[in-house]
Amino acid sequence: MMSDLAAVLAEHRAAPFPSAVRRGEDYGSVCAVTIDADICGWASxxxxxxxxxxVPLARAADRxxxxxxxxxxxxxxYxxxxxxIADLALAE
Structure with a gap:
C-alpha cells in the first residue's frame, strides 16, 4: 500500500496546479492551496x-x-x- 501512496504522491507532485483553480481562493470550506499542502504534507x-x-488529516479529507x-x-x-492520497495515507 505504501508503494501505491508513493506513486500517487509522485504523480501529484509532478502535475501542474490546475489553471482553472484560483490560488488562495476558498472553494466550499477549503483554501485551494492550503488543502493541497496539508494533505500532501501529512500523507508524505x-x-x-x-x-x-x-484526525486532522481525516478532517481535511472530509472538508x-x-x-x-x-x-x-x-x-x-487534481x-x-x-x-x-488522503485515503491511502489514512489506510496506512
Missing part, C-alpha cells in the same frame, strides 16, 4: 504519523470531499487525486 509522513495527526463540487470542473481531477 504516512506510516510514521503520530496518532494525533490522523475537501464535501467542497469538491465547488471547484471548477476542470480542476476537480483534487480527486488528492482525496485518493
Amino acid at each position: 509522513r504516512a506510516g510514521s504519523l503520530p496518532p494525533g495527526a490522523r 475537501l470531499r464535501s467542497s469538491l463540487p465547488e471547484f471548477p470542473a476542470a480542476g476537480r481531477p 483534487y480527486e487525486r488528492l482525496l485518493v
Whole structure:
C-alpha cells in the first residue's frame, strides 16, 4: 500500500496546479492551496504519523470531499487525486 501512496504522491507532485483553480481562493470550506499542502504534507509522513495527526488529516479529507463540487470542473481531477492520497495515507 505504501508503494501505491508513493506513486500517487509522485504523480501529484509532478502535475501542474490546475489553471482553472484560483490560488488562495476558498472553494466550499477549503483554501485551494492550503488543502493541497496539508494533505500532501501529512500523507508524505504516512506510516510514521503520530496518532494525533490522523484526525486532522481525516478532517481535511472530509472538508475537501464535501467542497469538491465547488471547484471548477476542470480542476476537480487534481483534487480527486488528492482525496485518493488522503485515503491511502489514512489506510496506512
